[in-house]
Amino acid sequence: MAYEIFARKWRPQVFQDVLGQEHVTRTLLNAIASERLHHAYLFSGARGVGKTSVARILARAINCRHRENGNPCNKCKSCMDISNGSAMDVQEIDGASNRGIDEIRELRENIRHMPSSGRYRVYIIDEVHMLTLPAFNALLKTLEEPPPHVKFIFATTEPHKVPITILSRCQRYDFKRIPQSRLVEQLEKITAEEKIEISRQGLALIAREADGGMRDAVSLLDQVISFSGTKIANENIADILGIIDSELVFRAADAIIEGRSGECIEIVNSIYHFGYDIKEFYKALMDHYRNLLISLVAPDKNLLEATEETLKELQAQAKRAGIEKLQQSLNILIIKEEAFRFTSHSRLVLETIMIKLSRLGELLSVGDLLLRLEEMEQRIGKGAAPNFHEHKKGEPVISEPETVWEREAVEPAGPAGSTSGTGAGWEGLLSYVSASNKGMYAVLKDCRFMEIKEKTLEIEQANLPFAKKYLADAENIEKLNSLLKEYFKRDIRIAISLPQEPEKVRAPEPVVKEADVPKSVKEVLSVFKGELKDI
Numbered sequence: 001m002a003y004e005i006f007a008r009k010w011r012p013q014v015f016q017d018v019l020g021q022e023h024v025t026r027t028l029l030n031a032i033a034s035e036r037l038h039h040a041y042l043f044s045g046a047r048g049v050g051k052t053s054v055a056r057i058l059a060r061a062i063n064c065r066h067r068e069n070g071n072p073c074n075k076c077k078s079c080m081d082i083s084n085g086s087a088m089d090v091q092e093i094d095g096a097s098n099r100g101i102d103e104i105r106e107l108r109e110n111i112r113h114m115p116s117s118g119r120y121r122v123y124i125i126d127e128v129h130m131l132t133l134p135a136f137n138a139l140l141k142t143l144e145e146p147p148p149h150v151k152f153i154f155a156t157t158e159p160h161k162v163p164i165t166i167l168s169r170c171q172r173y174d175f176k177r178i179p180q181s182r183l184v185e186q187l188e189k190i191t192a193e194e195k196i197e198i199s200r201q202g203l204a205l206i207a208r209e210a211d212g213g214m215r216d217a218v219s220l221l222d223q224v225i226s227f228s229g230t231k232i233a234n235e236n237i238a239d240i241l242g243i244i245d246s247e248l249v250f251r252a253a254d255a256i257i258e259g260r261s262g263e264c265i266e267i268v269n270s271i272y273h274f275g276y277d278i279k280e281f282y283k284a285l286m287d288h289y290r291n292l293l294i295s296l297v298a299p300d301k302n303l304l305e306a307t308e309e310t311l312k313e314l315q316a317q318a319k320r321a322g323i324e325k326l327q328q329s330l331n332i333l334i335i336k337e338e339a340f341r342f343t344s345h346s347r348l349v350l351e352t353i354m355i356k357l358s359r360l361g362e363l364l365s366v367g368d369l370l371l372r373l374e375e376m377e378q379r380i381g382k383g384a385a386p387n388f389h390e391h392k393k394g395e396p397v398i399s400e401p402e403t404v405w406e407r408e409a410v411e412p413a414g415p416a417g418s419t420s421g422t423g424a425g426w427e428g429l430l431s432y433v434s435a436s437n438k439g440m441y442a443v444l445k446d447c448r449f450m451e452i453k454e455k456t457l458e459i460e461q462a463n464l465p466f467a468k469k470y471l472a473d474a475e476n477i478e479k480l481n482s483l484l485k486e487y488f489k490r491d492i493r494i495a496i497s498l499p500q501e502p503e504k505v506r507a508p509e510p511v512v513k514e515a516d517v518p519k520s521v522k523e524v525l526s527v528f529k530g531e532l533k534d535i
Contacts (some may be wrong), residue, residue: 006222010190011053013083014071018050018057019214025054026252029070032061038171040143040152044130044159045175048213051155054175055124056082059090059152063118079119089115095127095156101134101184108142113149120151129152129161136163143169177212180204180305186214187221196225198232204307205237244276244284250313253288256329256357257321264354268347278346282353286337289330292318296326329357341451363430426451432487433480440480443470448499456495457484463499471496 012018015025023376024043031037041058043051060072060079072079080349081087093107115121125131131139143152143166154161154170187203190196210217220241228236237247248267255263271281291304295314318326332353339349392512426449434441446462461471470476477494484492 006190006194006218010052010218012057013056013074015061016071018054021050021175023383024173024175028054028058028061032058032067032070037062037151039146039150040154042156042159042162042167042169042170042172044156044172044176046177046212047157048210048215048217049175049178050214051175052124055153055155058126059122059151062120062151063087063115079535081117087118089118089120090122090124091155092124092126094126095130096333099131099135101132101138104131104135104138108138110208111147112140115149120149121152122153124153126155127157129156129158129164133163136166140165140169146512175284178214179212179496180207183207183210183212183214183217189218190218194225196221196230196232198224199234201307202232202234202237205234205243206241208305209241209243224309224481242277242280244281246310246476249281249284249288250317252285253292253317253321254352256324256354257317259358261355261358264358265351268351268354271350272347278350279340280344282333282337282340286330286333289333292321293323293326293330296323307360325360332357429457429484429487433483434481437479439470440476440483441465444480451496452492453495455492457492458495458497460497460499 015029018025020368027069036196041055043055045051056070057132060074060082061067061077062074063082064076065078066073074080074083078087082090085092088373093103111121113124146152152170154162154166159167159172159174176185184200184203184207187206188200191198193204203221206220207217208321209220224232224237224240227240237243248271252267253262255267268278269280291306294300294303295311299311299315304314306314321329336349336353343349430441430445430480432442443462443466444459446464446467448460448462450458450460452458461467481493484494
């Protein structure tokens with residue numbers, strides 16, 4: 001007997017066999033039981049999640065005369081013919097190779113004929129998004145008013161490429177990626193039935209590589225069995241599938257977190273000589289840092305698709321790094337991913353990135369930078385130059401008297417008078433604005449305080465382009481007025497005056513020394529009462 005590959009041998013035969021798509025199979029079972037069948041269905045989702053399998057089960061079920069709770073019996077002639085691909089009433093069409101208008105016209109001619117043996121003629125079009133626009137247009141009329149004996153089932157991995165006019169005429173079902181835990185359970189069932197010895201960790205490696213597709217998981221298992229036989233070691237799985245060993249990724253993350261730059265270079269060297277794809281390792285490192293961050297923020301093994309043991313290892317490593325460093329590292333990994341797309345020196349790029357990540361602890365965080373900037377502003381405001389160096393040991397530390405600014409108590413002015421403000425009130429207002437709006441504070445601190453009247457606070461605008469643009473915005477002025485009202489506890493508005501242009505100083509006229517003037521010129525000047533400006 002010829003060998004049958006696992007992907008065909010373990011293909012679902014009834015709706016209950018379909019893994020992870022209960023929201024689809026239950027709806028279809030209810031529709032079959034109540035005879036509420038639509039004329040066109042669209043199944044969308046990633047590869048290998050069960051779209052074509054469900055389409056075939058549905059085709060058998062609606063043509064089976066001995067259905068069992070909505071499922072096909074898989075024993076009658078109709079079910080057997082459809083399973084073997086010899087049924088005249090069920091046709092599977094590849095949308096990629098039959099994508100033109102001529103093929104659709106031929107299909108339109110064929111659907112006029114009544115079914116030869118079953119109840120319905122079923123057309124399953126796989127990768128329907130590959131049809132051309134004229135082909136879709138030719139299909140529109142048929143989908144709008146189909147013959148009662150015809151059912152269409154479309155399958156696609158890219159539903160956004162299907163015209164909206166087609167989508168609106170179909171019942172759409174979105175197939176989900178199958179969780180890793182359920183893939184492992186199904187693979188355990190298959191290996192037990194096939195008498196294959198393999199660890200659960202090895203099955204988890206295969207399930208992770210399948211990326212949510214049952215067909216891919218079964219095909220990978222078949223490939224590993226062909227390489228290793230009935231006894232499969234985890235090392236063989238990593239070798240045959242080219243999977244990056246998780247222990248190597250954990251080791252790389254440890255070296256980065258502990259700041260061991262030399263070990264980072266050694267790990268990259270190992271990856272290169274083992275023959276691993278450096279870009280695949282980079283992707284695995286990004287996924288690992290994502291898992292580290294989630295293990296701190298939302299430690300749920302379902303979100304991480306990890307075992308209890310792996311989750312504990314992730315949490316322990318993440319706590320050593322800290323959430324701030326993990327965020328910074330992940331941001332760098334995301335930004336630098338672009339560097340891998342066009343480079344021919346992926347090893348060099350990876351070494352550079354890992355060294356940078358391992359030295360993150362030596363860099364100042366954003367919070368530290370802000371604290372230092374605020375300290376500099378305070379020192380400059382007190383007239384002292386910022387000092388970044390600590391005092392030498394043994395030298396006396398001279399503490400400067402600290403000026404405390406208090407809010408000015410502004411009394412309401414009389415009808416014809418005004419209250420002149422002081423610098424203390426202005427400084428207090430600046431402090432209040434700084435706590436609420438850093439951008440506004442950056443503009444106001446360069447402005448000149450004039451005076452406070454009954455309902456206005458007058459300032460002179462700084463002669464800076466940014467300040468002019470900021471204070472010309474009505475929305476910014478409204479925000480400033482709101483802050484003034486909160487600070488002074490009464491309705492007071494800002495009044496802005498433009499800076500006065502400095503008076504132009506006339507250049508001094510050159511003075512001509514009398515000794516340098518010839519005698520003849522002096523005589524002319526004396527006659528005409530003139531004055532010599534320049535020679």
